[in-house]
Amino acid sequence: MMYSTCWRLVSVNTTRSTSRLYHYGNNPTIKLNTGCPIPVLGLGTWKSKPGEVLEAVKYAICVGYRHIDCALLYGNEKEVGQAIQAKICDGTITRENIFVTSKLWNTFHGNFCKVKEGLEKTLTDLCLPYLDLYLIHWPTGFVQGDELWPKSPNGEIAVSTEHHFTCVWQEMERLQKIGLTRMIGVSNFNQAQINKIMSIANICPVMNQVECHPYLNQVQLSSFCKEKTINITAYSPLGARDFVSAGTPGPLDDYMISCIAKKHCKTAGQILIRYQIQRGHVVIPKSVSPERIAQNFEVFDFSLSDQEMNMILALERGKKGRIIKFLEAAAHPEYPFTEQLEKSDPAKKKA
Numbered sequence: 001m002m003y004s005t006c007w008r009l010v011s012v013n014t015t016r017s018t019s020r021l022y023h024y025g026n027n028p029t030i031k032l033n034t035g036c037p038i039p040v041l042g043l044g045t046w047k048s049k050p051g052e053v054l055e056a057v058k059y060a061i062c063v064g065y066r067h068i069d070c071a072l073l074y075g076n077e078k079e080v081g082q083a084i085q086a087k088i089c090d091g092t093i094t095r096e097n098i099f100v101t102s103k104l105w106n107t108f109h110g111n112f113c114k115v116k117e118g119l120e121k122t123l124t125d126l127c128l129p130y131l132d133l134y135l136i137h138w139p140t141g142f143v144q145g146d147e148l149w150p151k152s153p154n155g156e157i158a159v160s161t162e163h164h165f166t167c168v169w170q171e172m173e174r175l176q177k178i179g180l181t182r183m184i185g186v187s188n189f190n191q192a193q194i195n196k197i198m199s200i201a202n203i204c205p206v207m208n209q210v211e212c213h214p215y216l217n218q219v220q221l222s223s224f225c226k227e228k229t230i231n232i233t234a235y236s237p238l239g240a241r242d243f244v245s246a247g248t249p250g251p252l253d254d255y256m257i258s259c260i261a262k263k264h265c266k267t268a269g270q271i272l273i274r275y276q277i278q279r280g281h282v283v284i285p286k287s288v289s290p291e292r293i294a295q296n297f298e299v300f301d302f303s304l305s306d307q308e309m310n311m312i313l314a315l316e317r318g319k320k321g322r323i324i325k326f327l328e329a330a331a332h333p334e335y336p337f338t339e340q341l342e343k344s345d346p347a348k349k350k351a
Contacts, residue, residue, distance in 0.1 A: 022096050024066035028300060030280065032206040034183055038133070039099050040277055041297065042067030043237060043288030050076050056288040057083035061092055063297050069209075069233070069284040071103040071137060072122050073148060081126035100126065101133040101209075101233075102254070103187055106329070107148055109141030109163045115171040119180055133163040134181040135209055136172065136225065139165045139193050140332040149328070153222040165193065166200050173203045185209070186191075188326070190336045191224050198228065209233040211240070212281065213272060214251045215313045215321030232284040238272050240323045256311055264302050267295055274299045275312050 007044040022037065035083065043060040045053055045068065053076045057068060061083070068084065070077050084100070087093050090278035108118030119134060143150045150158040165186075172184045185207030197205060208225050212218045212234035222232050239250030251257060257268045264271070269285065273296055274281035284297045304312075319339045329335050 008104035022099075024097060024099065026064050026246070026300075028277075029168040030231065030282070032183065032231055033204055034206060036183065036206075038068035038207075038282055039065075040230070040282055041065065041273070041299065042069045042101070042233075042282065042284040043293070044069050045076060045080055046071065046074055046235070046286055048076055048286060048288050050079050052288040054079040054083050054292045056290075056293060058086055059290050060293050060297075061076060061087045061098070063294050065293075065297060066093070066097060067099040067101070067282075067284070069101045070122070070126065071120060071236075072105045072108075072125075073103070073137065077102070077122055077125035081128065085127050090331060095128070099132045100128060101135065101207075102126070102131055103135045103137035103209075104168070105148060106138055106140055106142040106145050107150065108143060109136075109160065109165065109168050110171075111163070112171045112174055114144065114163075115168060116175060116180070119175055123180065130179060131181040133183045133185060134172065134175065135187040135207065136165060136168055136189075136327065137335055138188050138329065139186070139334045140326075141165070141168075142329075156331065157328045159329060161333060166188075166196055169197050169201060169205075173201070173312070176203060183207075185230070185241070188336050191221060193334065193336060194225070194228065194230065205229070205230050207231050207233055207272070207282070209235055209284075211236045211322060211324045212276065213237050213239050213321075214254070214257070214275065214315040215239070215317045216323075217313055217316050219313070219316075221310040226280070231280075231282060233284060235278045235284055236323060237276050237283050237285055238269055250316070254315060256315060260304070260308050264304075266298075266302065269296060270299050271304070274302065274304055275309065277288075278304055278309060 024039045027039040029039050031037055043065045057080050070080050102122045104118045108114055141160040141163055143160045152158040175181050176184050183206045185205040187209035190210055208230050225232055238252050252268045257271055261268045261271045273283050287293050325340050
């Protein structure tokens with residue numbers, strides 16, 4: 001399969017939206033289907049511990065990051081908000097200079113009041129009046145309540161089918177219309193689920209955020225979303241080492257990646273990030289290390305050749321490459337990764 005790079009990066013953007021001037025410094029952007037720009041490189045905050053994420057976000061903004069990816073589930077949005085406010089107060093950025101994404105957690109799948117409650121909690125924690133992008137975190141609803149991981153009497157996660165994600169999407173549209181978020185999208189949705197959204201949507205999703213790295217390239221899903229004018233954000237672009245067994249090699253350890261990195265005098269992480277950017281994806285590597293945060297931003301001074309892109313693409317491992325399986329929600333009828341479930345072994349479905 002030949003790979004060609006056809007997305008255009010825009011270094012400085014002066015697009016006006018809702019009478020505000022949004023610009024993101026030296027962080028290149030791509031345009032979403034609304035015409036609004038999004039910085040192509042963001043800082044992921046998943047698994048960033050409270051006590052670490054505050055300084056990580058402040059440092060990232062100083063380095064030049066203008067896109068921060070958050071979620072209510074991560075449990076650190078208060079510190080992320082404190083960091084953003086600190087950099088606004090010291091004059092490094094204005095609110096219009098920072099693109100903030102967050103996500104609606106599964107226990108907030110419900111009517112408008114419930115969905116709005118989820119977003120308002122995020123806005124309160126972040127100390128922001130609005131988000132730039134709000135995503136449905138997963139297509140699988142959980143039973144509502146104070147627990148983010150509600151349990152059923154048998155000890156398994158208590159999933160809920162009361163509010164289908166298509167109904168939740170209609171409430172998300174209302175959130176955009178009243179100005180609590182500039183744009184809306186989805187996360188961890190497969191092609192069939194996106195089609196269901198498109199069949200009822202008055203507002204097209206701008207984004208589908210999914211696990212994406214050389215062992216799980218998401219080629220079909222990426223092409224499908226592009227046809228629908230939906231962009232891809234690649235999470236875990238370096239391979240999510242926290243979720244694999246110690247000693248298990250990942251994309252960062254791949255010999256092919258190391259050879260390409262050596263040729264460009266770059267790190268393996270920088271190659272993996274650049275790979276996603278040249279595919280036209282937004283990419284959100286996570287780190288709390290100042291050194292890594294700075295390194296991850298140094299990806300705009302080189303390019304991978306078409307041959308190198310194809311070599312990386314060939315590392316695909318299919319369903320074996322998926323790290324984030326989210327089997328806690330496997331019992332839900334809208335579980336998005338059905339290929340991970342072996343139909344011949346019912347016990348697997350309950351794992």
